[in-house]
Amino acid sequence: MPRKRRLRPLSWLRPGTRGAALAAVVLATAILACLLVPLLWPLDQSAVALDRINQPPTWTHPAGTDDLGRDVAHRTLYGLRVSLLIGAVAALVATLIGGAVGAVAGTVGGWTDRILMRIVDTVAALPHLLLGIFIVAMLRPSLGAVILSIGLTHWLSTARIVRAELLSLRTRPFIDAAISGGASRVRVLTRHLLPHVLPRMALATTLMVPHAVWHETALSFLGLGLPPHLASLGNMINDGQRSLLTGAWWASLTPGLAIVVVTLAIAAVAAHWRDRLDPRVRAELQL
Amino acid sequence: MSARRTVGRRLLVAVPVLAATSMGMFALGAASPYDPAEQYAGAAAFTATDENLAQLRANWGVDDPLPVQYWRWITNLVQGDLGWSITRHEPVTSVIAARAGWTLLLVGAALALVLVASLLLGTVAAYRRGGWLDRGLRAAAYAVEAMPVFWLALAAITVFALVLGWFPAGGLTDIAADGVHAGDVAHHLILPITVLAVSQAPWFLLFVRDSVADSLRDDHVLAARGRGLPGRTVLFGHALRTALLPFLTLIGTHLPELVGGAVLVETVFSLPGLGAVTVQAALGSDFPLLAAITLVTTAVVLTANLLTDLAYTAADPRVRLDG
Numbered sequence: 001m002p003r004k005r006r007l008r009p010l011s012w013l014r015p016g017t018r019g020a021a022l023a024a025v026v027l028a029t030a031i032l033a034c035l036l037v038p039l040l041w042p043l044d045q046s047a048v049a050l051d052r053i054n055q056p057p058t059w060t061h062p063a064g065t066d067d068l069g070r071d072v073a074h075r076t077l078y079g080l081r082v083s084l085l086i087g088a089v090a091a092l093v094a095t096l097i098g099g100a101v102g103a104v105a106g107t108v109g110g111w112t113d114r115i116l117m118r119i120v121d122t123v124a125a126l127p128h129l130l131l132g133i134f135i136v137a138m139l140r141p142s143l144g145a146v147i148l149s150i151g152l153t154h155w156l157s158t159a160r161i162v163r164a165e166l167l168s169l170r171t172r173p174f175i176d177a178a179i180s181g182g183a184s185r186v187r188v189l190t191r192h193l194l195p196h197v198l199p200r201m202a203l204a205t206t207l208m209v210p211h212a213v214w215h216e217t218a219l220s221f222l223g224l225g226l227p228p229h230l231a232s233l234g235n236m237i238n239d240g241q242r243s244l245l246t247g248a249w250w251a252s253l254t255p256g257l258a259i260v261v262v263t264l265a266i267a268a269v270a271a272h273w274r275d276r277l278d279p280r281v282r283a284e285l286q287l
Numbered sequence: 288m289s290a291r292r293t294v295g296r297r298l299l300v301a302v303p304v305l306a307a308t309s310m311g312m313f314a315l316g317a318a319s320p321y322d323p324a325e326q327y328a329g330a331a332a333f334t335a336t337d338e339n340l341a342q343l344r345a346n347w348g349v350d351d352p353l354p355v356q357y358w359r360w361i362t363n364l365v366q367g368d369l370g371w372s373i374t375r376h377e378p379v380t381s382v383i384a385a386r387a388g389w390t391l392l393l394v395g396a397a398l399a400l401v402l403v404a405s406l407l408l409g410t411v412a413a414y415r416r417g418g419w420l421d422r423g424l425r426a427a428a429y430a431v432e433a434m435p436v437f438w439l440a441l442a443a444i445t446v447f448a449l450v451l452g453w454f455p456a457g458g459l460t461d462i463a464a465d466g467v468h469a470g471d472v473a474h475h476l477i478l479p480i481t482v483l484a485v486s487q488a489p490w491f492l493l494f495v496r497d498s499v500a501d502s503l504r505d506d507h508v509l510a511a512r513g514r515g516l517p518g519r520t521v522l523f524g525h526a527l528r529t530a531l532l533p534f535l536t537l538i539g540t541h542l543p544e545l546v547g548g549a550v551l552v553e554t555v556f557s558l559p560g561l562g563a564v565t566v567q568a569a570l571g572s573d574f575p576l577l578a579a580i581t582l583v584t585t586a587v588v589l590t591a592n593l594l595t596d597l598a599y600t601a602a603d604p605r606v607r608l609d610g
Contacts, residue, residue, distance in 0.1 A: 115300075122304040125540070125592045129547030130565065130581045134312060137569035137577055138319040214435055218551060221437050222566050237438055241555070245456070249445045256438035263433035 020272030027265040030258075034081035043078050043231065054248040064250035066236070067243040076254045078231040080262065083213045086147060090216070091208035093151030098158025099201055105159070106166025107189060113163070120159050128153035132215060136224045146225050150212045158204045165197050199277055207270050210263040217259060233259055290597055297596075301589050309364075309582055313357045316574040364582065370575035374568060379579045382564060390560035393476065394549050397483035398538070401491050404484070406534075409495025410527050414518075416500055424496070428489035436486040436548045440555040443482050454478040457557040479556040483548050487541065494537055498530035505529065532603050539595030542588045 037043075048068040055065040062073045105116040132149040139145035169175060170193075178192050213233075219225035220234025228235055233255040240252025344350055351359075363370065369379035412421040431439070448456035455478075460471050502508060503526045511525045550562035557563065561580055568576040 118300045119304060122300050122589065125543060125589055126304075126308065126585050127543040127546040127581075127588050129543075129550055130584055131308075133550070133565060133569045134577055134581050135315065137572055138312075138315040138574070140319070210433070217435055218437065218547070221435075221551070222554060222569070224566070224569055237435075237441065241441060244441060244445060244449070247449070249449075252438065252441055256435065256442075259435055259438070260430065260433045264429065267429070267433070 020268055023265040023268035023272075026261065027269055030080060030262055030265070031084070033077055034084055037074075037077045037081065041074060041077075043074055054243055054246060054251070056248075057250055064248070064254075066239055066251040067246075067248065068239075072236070072251055072254050075231040075236055076233070076258050079233040079236050079255055080258050082226065082230065082232045083216055083234075083259075084209070084262070086143065086150075086216045087209040087212035090147045090150035090154070090212040091205045093147060094154040094208055094212070095158050095201055095205045097151060098155035098160075098204075099162050099197075101155065102159040102162025103166065103189075103197075106163040106170070107185075107193070109167075109170075117160075117163065120156050124156045126153075129215070129218060132219060133222070133224060136219055141219075141224050141226070143226065146216055146219055149219065150215045154208055154211055154215070158201065158208070161200055161204050162197055165200050166193060169193055169196055203270060203273055203277065206266060206273070210266050213259060213263070290600065293597065293600065294593065297593050301593075305582070305586060305589070306361075308585065309361060309578075310357065312578050312581065313360060314353070316578060317353055317356070319572065319574070364579065369579040369583075372568070372573055372576040374571035374573040375564075375576065379576050382576060383561065383580065383583065386559055386561050386564055389558060390549055390553065390562060393480060393483065393553065393558065393560060394545055396476070396480045397487065397549075398545065400480060400484040401487050402538075405488055405491035405495050406527070406531075409492050410499050410522060412492075412496045413499035413503060413526075414522055421496070424492060428492050431485060432489040434486070435551075436482070437551045437555050439486055440479070440482045440552055443478055444555070447478055457555070476558075479552050479558060483545070483552045486548055486552075487545055490541060490544075491534075491537065494534065495530065498533060499526050502526045502530045532599065535595050535599045535602065539592040542591055546584060546588060 048070060052065050053067055057064045064072050066072055066075075101116060101120065105113040132153050135149040135152065136145045139148070175188060175192055178188050183191070216225060217232070217234035217237065220232050221238045222234075223238065225234055226232045228238075236255040237252040240248075240250075240255070243251040360370070367380070369383070371377075372379050372382055375382055408420075408424055412418075412424050415421055444456045447453050455475050458475060460467055460475065499522075503522075505526070507529070508521060508526050511521045516525075546562075549560070550565055552558075553560040553562035554566050561584070565577065565580050567573075568580065
């Protein structure tokens with residue numbers, strides 16, 4: 001499956017997938033910019049410049065400056081860097097939890113499966129932003145608390161996906177063949193089931209990143225996420241709220257646009273990816 | 288399966304999950320680096336003698352073993368005694384009672400608006416599939432889906448409150464108002480309700496559009512068309528009706544999102560609801576208030592979720608929950 005595809009990297013550019021190609025380019029540019037910005041354009045997180053506060057966008061400050069005279073475009077790049085990093089780590093944590101639950105439910109089956117899935121349904125019905133706020137408030141706002149808060153509330157979809165995939169794989173002939181060939185449970189799981197489930201899990205993790213970014217920015221926006229001087233997208237939108245009333249709309253516009261653009265790019269890439277994992281279903285954009 | 292059995296089975300899972308959640312929350316609260324006695328004393332903690340603080344701690348029993356404390360907390364909670372807010376210095380019950388109404392109004396009105404708008408627009412979009420309205424609505428839905436609700440709220444404030452000046456930028460009543468008047472409140476709530484509704488609309492809209500588009504190909508819809516019924520009757524009376532059923536469960540599964548959205552919208556618009564007080568409690572690490580609001584909201588959402596599922600089974604006898 002995935003190996004063949006890797007030999008033809010330019011198949012992205014087939015006609016009909018131009019949207020996905022564009023999204024991939026946007027996403028790659030954003031990630032590259034996040035990686036390179038500390039080398040090319042380092043930021044002093046605590047620096048303020050009170051002689052140029054609330055300036056509208058100009059050539060020197062393409063996205064304007066905020067109420068402390070900080071360059072919005074520059075800080076947006078840093079904010080995106082922090083948000084994507086937290087989003088990716090938190091999505092991984094959520095995938096590990098969800099993958100473990102889904103794997104147990106899907107391989108053990110029976111009553112264990114029923115009870116686990118019923119618990120997953122119930123936990124999915126909990127108001128997760130409130131629980132996230134609670135976790136962060138009790139652990140003191142910090143990077144680790146935010147990641148934990150996302151990981152503990154976002155694992156449910158992965159658990160469902162992994163379980164469903166395992167249940168359908170279990171009935172396939174090659175698994176029967178492996179078992180009758182004398183393969184142990186562990187070997188069946190690691191050599192035959194896992195390689196099929198991993199692409200799905202990777203896709204689920206990718207689709208989780210925007211959700212993790214929303215959660216992180218929401219917590220930061222409420223003042224419950226990262227320390228306020230740190231350039232993060234949520235902190236910046238919160239700072240921009242102060243300038244908004246003086247007419248400086250640009251301070252929270254750019255960080256918000258960054259979230260929207262990156263989210264849509266991830267969704268488009270993931271839709272294309274799902275198309276190729278499961279060609280029978282025409283994938284829609286889905287978040 | 289009878290409704291009673293469904294309820295019973297659901298409770299069998301929901302109660303342990305709620306209990307586990309409350310235990311986890313309590314353990315987290317106990318592990319947090321804040322000392323309730325010092326929090327209670329506030330600035331006086333710097334001048335209070337150690338004996339006084341020790342007396343406070345003894346009175347509250349905060350040095351008892353954790354299971355004892357948990358049991359005391361949860362039995363009080365179940366009996367309706369939600370405790371004493373550390374930051375607001377009043378009973379948690381009265382905080383919730385004073386504010387729950389505004390949040391319910393916000394969430395209820397937003398939900399009603401979402402339902403009406405998405406049913407109407409989704410059905411029309413499905414009828415003219417691929418038309419300009421369909422394409423426009425879907426593009427807008429994807430864009431809004433990607434926006435954080437608080438950013439959308441700020442954008443709405445910029446455009447409708449600051450530039451156009453149609454609506455106030457926040458608060459519940461006019462500063463000059465003497466008391467709470469319905470017209471004044473409605474004027475203040477239009478923008479927050481609309482923002483919350485728009486932020487939740489994409490899921491509902493896309494769902495209605497897809498499921499009406501599917502049911503337009505159903506046999507009974509074709510039969511209705513074949514009998515020569517007018518297009519509007521077929522669309523709303525036949526296609527939409529069958530498409531409506533799964534919509535009920537969507538409402539149930541989207542309640543958690545709606546609650547989260549309400550917290551953010553209330554904060555941006557400085558509304559005196561539960562969401563805003565949750566954030567204040569979190570900023571002040573007010574465990575009794577925060578834990579009570581979180582648990583009560585969780586229980587309400589779980590109950591509402593169960594109710595929508597029951598309505599679903601009542602509306603469509605073929606559906607079996609808990610298969």
